[in-house]
Amino acid sequence: MTLLSILLVNVIMVGAGTDHDVVVLLDILLASAGVLRVTVDYLPRRRFWSSVSEATSGNGTSPLNAVELMEDPSFVEGEIAWDSIETVARAGRIEADAAHDDAAEYREYVEAWVHEVKTPIAAARIIADCNPGQASSSIARELGRIDGYVDQALYFARSSTLDRDYVIRNVRLNDVVTDAVKAHARSLIDGSVRVEVKGLDVPVYADAKWIGFVLGQLIENAVKYRSPAPRLLFSAQVRNRGCASECVDLAVEDNGLGVPAEDLPRVFDKGFVGQNGRLEGQKKSTGLGLYLVKRLCDKMGVGVCMESEQGSYTRVKLTFPTNRTQVI
Amino acid sequence: MARIAIIEDDESIRSALAGMLEMNGHEPVTIASFDHVVDTTLEANPDLVLLDLNLPSLDGTVVCRELRSRSSMPIIVVTSRTGEIDEVMCMTLGADDFIAKPYSSHVLLVRIEALLRRAGGMSAAALSHKGLTLDVSRSTVTANGRTVELTKNELRILALLIRSAGSIVPRETIMVELWDSDAFVDDNTLTVNVNRLRQTLGKLGVNDYLVTHRGLGYSV
Numbered sequence: 001m002t003l004l005s006i007l008l009v010n011v012i013m014v015g016a017g018t019d020h021d022v023v024v025l026l027d028i029l030l031a032s033a034g035v036l037r038v039t040v041d042y043l044p045r046r047r048f049w050s051s052v053s054e055a056t057s058g059n060g061t062s063p064l065n066a067v068e069l070m071e072d073p074s075f076v077e078g079e080i081a082w083d084s085i086e087t088v089a090r091a092g093r094i095e096a097d098a099a100h101d102d103a104a105e106y107r108e109y110v111e112a113w114v115h116e117v118k119t120p121i122a123a124a125r126i127i128a129d130c131n132p133g134q135a136s137s138s139i140a141r142e143l144g145r146i147d148g149y150v151d152q153a154l155y156f157a158r159s160s161t162l163d164r165d166y167v168i169r170n171v172r173l174n175d176v177v178t179d180a181v182k183a184h185a186r187s188l189i190d191g192s193v194r195v196e197v198k199g200l201d202v203p204v205y206a207d208a209k210w211i212g213f214v215l216g217q218l219i220e221n222a223v224k225y226r227s228p229a230p231r232l233l234f235s236a237q238v239r240n241r242g243c244a245s246e247c248v249d250l251a252v253e254d255n256g257l258g259v260p261a262e263d264l265p266r267v268f269d270k271g272f273v274g275q276n277g278r279l280e281g282q283k284k285s286t287g288l289g290l291y292l293v294k295r296l297c298d299k300m301g302v303g304v305c306m307e308s309e310q311g312s313y314t315r316v317k318l319t320f321p322t323n324r325t326q327v328i
Numbered sequence: 329m330a331r332i333a334i335i336e337d338d339e340s341i342r343s344a345l346a347g348m349l350e351m352n353g354h355e356p357v358t359i360a361s362f363d364h365v366v367d368t369t370l371e372a373n374p375d376l377v378l379l380d381l382n383l384p385s386l387d388g389t390v391v392c393r394e395l396r397s398r399s400s401m402p403i404i405v406v407t408s409r410t411g412e413i414d415e416v417m418c419m420t421l422g423a424d425d426f427i428a429k430p431y432s433s434h435v436l437l438v439r440i441e442a443l444l445r446r447a448g449g450m451s452a453a454a455l456s457h458k459g460l461t462l463d464v465s466r467s468t469v470t471a472n473g474r475t476v477e478l479t480k481n482e483l484r485i486l487a488l489l490i491r492s493a494g495s496i497v498p499r500e501t502i503m504v505e506l507w508d509s510d511a512f513v514d515d516n517t518l519t520v521n522v523n524r525l526r527q528t529l530g531k532l533g534v535n536d537y538l539v540t541h542r543g544l545g546y547s548v
Contacts (some may be wrong), residue, residue, distance in 0.1 A: 115382065118408035122430035123340035129433035130348045132492035134544070137501055140432075147430055167412040185507040189500045195512040208410045 006030050037146060047071050048078045051171060052085070064092045074315040103161070110157040114150055122149055144186050148220065155213050159295040166207035173250055176208050177234045180215035184223075191223040191230060193254075198235040204248050204320035210296050211318075214304075216251065218290040218316050222254040224285075225276050225314070231255045238322075245301075246322045253315040259308040267306055268294040329454075330444050331355045331373035335365060336390065336406070338385050345378065348433050351469070352491060353438075362386050374401060376444060379423070381407040381414075386410045389421055396422030400441040405419065406431070428543060434488065434505050441465060441517065455490045457548055460534060462486055471532040480526045481506055489548045498545040 006027055048071045055066035067086045073079050123145050128136040136256050158165060168247055181188065188195060222232045233253045240246045259267060263274035269292040277285030288307075292317075297304040303319030332354050336342045339360075341356065346356040356370045359365060369377060369501055377395060381388030388407070395403060396419045405423040407414065408493075418426045425439050445465045455462040467483045468475050488505050489497055499518060506513050511522070522538065529537050539547050 041446060100471055115408040117340045118429040119341060122408070123338065123344050125430040126341065126348050126433050130344065130351060132495045132501075134496070134498060137498045140501075143430065143466055165411065165413070167416065169412070182508055185504045185512075186500070188512075189503045189507070192515065207412050209410060209415075322347040 003034075005032075014257050020054070029207075042074070044071075044074050045078065048073045048075075052081070056085075064089045064096065107157045107161055110153060112155040114157075117150055118147075140188065141186055148262060149218070151213060152286075152292065153209075155292055155296060156288070159292060159299065166210050168205050168207055168300065170203050170205055171208045171211070172200075173202050173204055173236050173248070176206075176211050177215060177250075179208075180212045180219060181234075183212065184216055184219045185218060187223045188232070191226050192225045193223055193226060193230040193232050196231065199231065200234060200236050200250075201236065201249050202236045202324075204250075205322070206300055206302060206320060208301060211302075212317070214293050214296055217293050218252045221289060222252070222256060222314070225257040226254065226255050229255075248320045248322060250318045250320065251315055252318070255313050258307065258310040258312050260310050264306065264308060268304070329353050329355055330375040330440075332440065333357045333359055333372050333377045335359045335362075335369060335377065335383070335388075336380040337362070341380075348437075352437055353483060362511045365391055366398065369395060373478050375447070376404065376440060378404050378406055381405055381409060381418070381496075387418065392418065392421045392423055395539065402447045404436075404439060406436075416531060418460070432504070432508075433451065434491075435508055437491075438508070457490045457493045458537070460490075460529075460532075460537065462490055469529070469532065471529075471534050474532050476528055476531055478525075478528060481521045482514055482528060485521060485525055485546075489546060493548050496541050496545045496547045502546070 009030065010023060013026070022317060031099060044246050049070040051069065052066070055061075057065045057221075061069065067082065067089060070082060070085070073082050109260060121143055125140060128139045128143065174197070181195055219232065222230070231254065233251070235251050235253070237249045237251070238246065239249055257276055257279075260275050261271075265274075266272045267274065271287040272291070272299035273285045273287045277287065294304055297318065303320075304316065306314065306316050308314040334342055334345050334349075334356055335386065336345065336358075337360075342358050342360065346358050349356040357374055359368055359372070359448065361368070362385070363382075379388060379392055379395070381392075383391070388405075392403060395401075401424065404425045405418045406427050406429060406528060407418075407542045408429040409438055410428045415426050424443055427436060427439060441464050444522060460469060462469050462483075464483065464487055467478050467480070469478055469486065484505055485502055488502060499515070503513060503515070503518055506518070522540075526538055529535070537548060542546060
């Protein structure tokens with residue numbers, strides 16, 4: 001544009017017989033005016049577009065909040081872009097809010113449903129207990145399984161929200177382990193699993209109910225994938241005692257089938273059913289138990305990892321920080 | 329024998345619980361109308377209250393607090409809300425114990441008996457069967473005019489068998505019951521415990537009271 005106008009001016013002036021020096025001077029003037037104009041136009045655009053690119057890169061904040069981080073455009077195309085981005089983002093935010101509300105509502109429904117269904121389970125349990133015998137004993141066992149699945153649904157709903165509805169308290173490992181073993185006594189006894197505890201007289205910080213559920217999943221797994229002479233050992237150990245990084249390891253170790261090495265990295269994945277989960281004659285695995293274990297532990301700031309050797313043992317280690325300021 | 333008030337809105341649970349308590353020698357009082365639930369409960373003058381927290385059109389926690397402010401009788405809160413917060417809250421409301429649905433009847437009975445004992449020597453139900461009387465709160469058994477003391481496991485086994493008198497109690501059921509109170513006994517320990525119980529009963533001149541059903545369990 002600028003070049004074209006300079007060319008035009010040159011042609012007219014040379015045609016009109018203007019002095020050569022004047023033409024050159026005018027050219028220089030026109031050229032610098034052009035450069036100046038481009039620069040003045042370019043700088044705010046550059047600033048604006050790089051802020052757009054930065055804000056929508058998804059580093060840190062959601063792109064839905066991009067306009068908050070964008071420079072105010074001082075030119076008309078910028079304003080149009082700013083408005084369009086804001087319109088799209090607003091629609092996105094509305095949809096996200098609606099989805100969030102739906103999820104919260106669904107979660108509330110699951111919680112309410114779980115509490116409702118516990119009542120008939122409880123009634124059936126009492127009725128079975130009042131009519132002792134082989135059939136009632138079997139029914140009580142099945143009721144226990146139903147209750148286990150119902151709890152899984154409850155904790156799944158609880159684990160999938162941002163709310164903190166757990167209470168981190170100082171609890172003794174001995175108490176939570178004993179309660180969990182008692183709650184799953186039926187499965188352990190049916191599987192003839194010998195239970196041993198070692199050095200559990202240690203306080204940790206956790207939600208007793210959540211840890212109880214986590215231990216329950218580990219116990220049921222140990223029963224499911226047991227060896228002919230099953231044994232389940234709970235032991236605790238304090239690491240880095242006296243240091244800021246002091247923590248308590250609770251190891252839950254069985255002498256069962258073990259997990260194949262190639263399955264080990266994925267055991268905490270949602271829906272993962274390893275080779276053991278597909279064994280003949282086994283109850284089908286849902287691929288949900290260990291996933292929930294990991295999620296609940298993550299929320300509480302409790303570490304969890306699994307070591308195993310196929311045909312030998314499986315050891316799940318829960319790591320409780322003793323200094324809660326580290327995790328919250 | 330104790331009068332036990334059941335404050336529970338679910339019909340099935342109410343009647344099942346009442347039946348279960350009756351079978352175990354208690355006197356259940358069911359409360360199904362919740363308009364003046366605190367007054368109705370106090371009028372019934374129970375020795376212990378089983379309170380469901382999820383009552384219709386009424387907050388169970390309010391009932392709990394009001395009962396506690398007007399009486400010192402033991403209150404066991406029975407609820408399907410199982411969060412840590414719920415449990416802590418119930419204790420601050422003055423409940424004496426907290427039990428989550430679904431629970432085993434045996435666990436509930438043990439808790440009831442423990443609370444009755446603590447609440448002032450109120451003797452829990454005495455169980456009788458075939459000339460043998462079991463005093464659960466004192467952990468003694470009486471027959472032929474003689475009384476002997478039982479160990480904790482012996483008491484639990486015998487109480488369970490007498491409560492289920494006439495039917496075979498599977499070994500696993502007995503073990504689950506023992507696990508609730510004590511170390512996690514295995515199959516062999518159960519056999520040892522049963523044999524020791526037989527010897528104890530032998531001291532009373534009661535023989536062949538416990539019947540072994542091979543592969544199934546025991547009965548009285």
